[in-house]
Amino acid sequence: MSLAGHAWTVVPHLLSNWSRVSDDGARPWTTEVEDPRVGRVRLSGRLFEPPGAQALLIAVHGLGGSAASSYMLKASRAAHSAGLATLRLSLRGADGSGEDVYNAALIDDLRAALASPEAVPYGTVFVLGFSLGGHLALRFATEQPDPRLRAVAAVCAPLDLASSQATIDAPGRPLYRRYLLARLRRSAAPVATRGRLPVSMRELRQVRTIREWDRLVVVPRFGFASTEDYYARSSVAPHLGRLAVPALLVVARNDPMVPAATLRPWLKTAPRIDVRWVARGGHLGFPRSLDLGERGPRGIDGQVVAWLQCHG
DSSP: OOHHHHHHHHHHHHHHHHHHHOOOOOOEEEEEEEETTEEEEEEEEEEEEOOOEEEEEEEEEEOOTTTTTTHHHHHHHHHTTTTEEEEEEEEEETSSSOOOOOOOOOOHHHHHHHSTTTTTTTTTEEEETTTTHHHHHHHHHTTOOOOTTTEEEEEEESOOHHHHHHHSSSTTOOOHHHHHHHHHHHHHHHHHHHHHOSSOHHHTTOOOOOHHHIIIIIIHHHSSSSSSHHHHHHHHHHGGGGGGSOOOEEETOOOOSSSGTTTTTTTTTTTTTEEEEEEOOOOOOOTTTTSSOOOSSSSHHHHHHHHHTOOO
């Protein structure tokens, strides 16, 4: 793996933490999703509705992220500049509320967001997902999505969850693995306090791999038979040929968390997916001058938003 890929992953993340992205002026948003195993679960997010907006962009974060993640704020600001209303969605429990935990294909959260009173008036909806959120956006687009959905975009999204897990758990990825597990523990702690975790926090503090986290948390919570069952049933890869709307996938060739080799075998079966391979970049980190050939502003956010609007 190229050292440049690691640099493009780590450095932009550190810079965003040192110089926080300014808030986009969005207001708090909540709704509920009905879960077949635990009943009603509250979702949260941040909603911004500029005057005259006719279309809504729903942004979905990656593993360990939330509506407050810097890349979510940047995407939201780009959408505002383009005249779109935006909903930065926190998947269940990602906001630290202790409501629940989420998985990589929990499209019920997206369905609930689109069914919320605030989203109903919009006749055109786009979904933009980052990393795990990108996987979820693509999965949603293969499962009889809402007829208002016109297009989805995924940035640095895994397609095969087993390959993604194996990459992050590999010996050469301790920095990413520890970061993700720390974020997951932080969001799971209030869930455990409310007695809603299938395992104790004491056990979770001993977890050292994503696979072990999935085995102890995701598998029992969502009724999967095993980690293999979770990855096989949830991965979007085998379903890409069923995409119901145009889809954009932006891939950094040197992404250390979602290697290109784990994506290429599956893309041949996806005629409706527009894949853009980026030479300079890492996992969710790209040059500000990035040009995907779209008419919008340079940079990943402006270019992706411009692509989505072309399909509205």
